Amino acid sequence: MAFTASAPRAFIQQQNLVEQVADYLTQAIIQQHFLPGERLSEVQLSRDLGVSRAPVREAARLLESRGLLISKPRRGFFVRALNAVELEDVFDLRLCLERHAIHRLVERYTPEAKRALEEQVDVLCEAAESNDGTRRIEEDLQFHRLMLHYAGNERLLRAFDDLTHELRLCITLITKTHEAPDTIATSHFKLLEALDSGSPDACHEAIDYHIGVARKFVVKGVGETGEHSDEDILPR
Amino acid sequence: MAFTASAPRAFIQQQNLVEQVADYLTQAIIQQHFLPGERLSEVQLSRDLGVSRAPVREAARLLESRGLLISKPRRGFFVRALNAVELEDVFDLRLCLERHAIHRLVERYTPEAKRALEEQVDVLCEAAESNDGTRRIEEDLQFHRLMLHYAGNERLLRAFDDLTHELRLCITLITKTHEAPDTIATSHFKLLEALDSGSPDACHEAIDYHIGVARKFVVKGVGETGEHSDEDILPR
DNA sequence: CGATTGCCGACTGTCGACAGTTTTACCAGC
């Protein structure tokens, strides 16, 4: 993950094999080194990574709970492939969570939260100028994560984080198109304005518009490629 | 999943060891055979259940992702204990999900959905008459699960199911009080009426009231016992 | 008498191995 850079480790890295394997797999999936629907062999992975099967299994289970892998009994793990319907569902849930979050947030909009969000928009704008698509996405998600954080409901944040893994998956899978930097910027500025106004309705409208745009981008991508049939990988 | 109070061994024999262990642990936690904050020893569990540590570990990881257990590196797994704040968060998220669900549902309220929900209310009323507290809770949750199901967003349903595990935990932990059977009944009838009316606002109001009542019951329980301090078990 | 340090037991993280099942490859029959 791009987040790992900020993690306070780097002193001793001899521990937590499971986490390391999970990170590796996450990266590999997002960067499409494993294709959607592809089967992952435990033995081969453990050979490639130089670890035993136990941590690989645990890591795979972890990714399964995050919705990146799907396990079929006695068959193994498969890379999750999202069809159009599931994609819509993901964005619908995202809308559900973020609407609720911004309603809470506008009622407790502290100067601290305001500053943090504004700073993050700056970072995001900077990232938008660069060519690093992954970083743009991460900074974008980070902004929304901050919103959820300052909304003051840890469980809500966790639900969002859960969803984020899938979100990251479908965004990276499809969005090859470069969103214009200023589009990203203004889109987020509107959220800040709505929060500043203190009006729940304005916030509601802003977040609906914001997520609607993101959704359109992604869903359009699916429609164009037409790569994913109606039943790609059965959910469970 | 029938579960005998204390019988561990020989229960586990057929297939899907992980799932069975997970079910066993879930039941044991909900029925308070393991107390909140208590540490679970992998070796002891594997001895008691007559299986090796591998499935126990995987099951524990599963319950961790469901929020029933918490793992500390090199220390093992602990039974999750919710403090008052986390409890509020859970119910707030529940409100978020169910509001969204009922809004979707009222827009696609098919006769099939209507019938299914009405049947479930019947079952629930029947269960409410009985003394089986667990069954009452399960049937109640099942009603809400049906609502989420007919709302037509699988991912939303999954988020609800995730939350349900924690919900079950705190409800069972605290609610020793018997809700009056007719209270339960009318409370759900109001939801059906709101859906029948086809008015989103009515639905919104009905679900807010409904969950507000449930929340008050549980939160009051916490306040009364005062058993849980502000920091019981650190979340992660 | 209180604080610190070293030791001991217990436990987790990880590993390699075995058994049963699924998939694949191959061959015979149509």
Next chain:
DNA sequence: GCTGGTAAAACTGTCGACAGTCGGCAATCG
């Protein structure tokens, strides 16, 4: 050439074992 069945190969589910680590306890020192 294609289909169906059989056998080998590969893989998952599960197990027991070993080593490093953590917490607690006791002996030692100030």
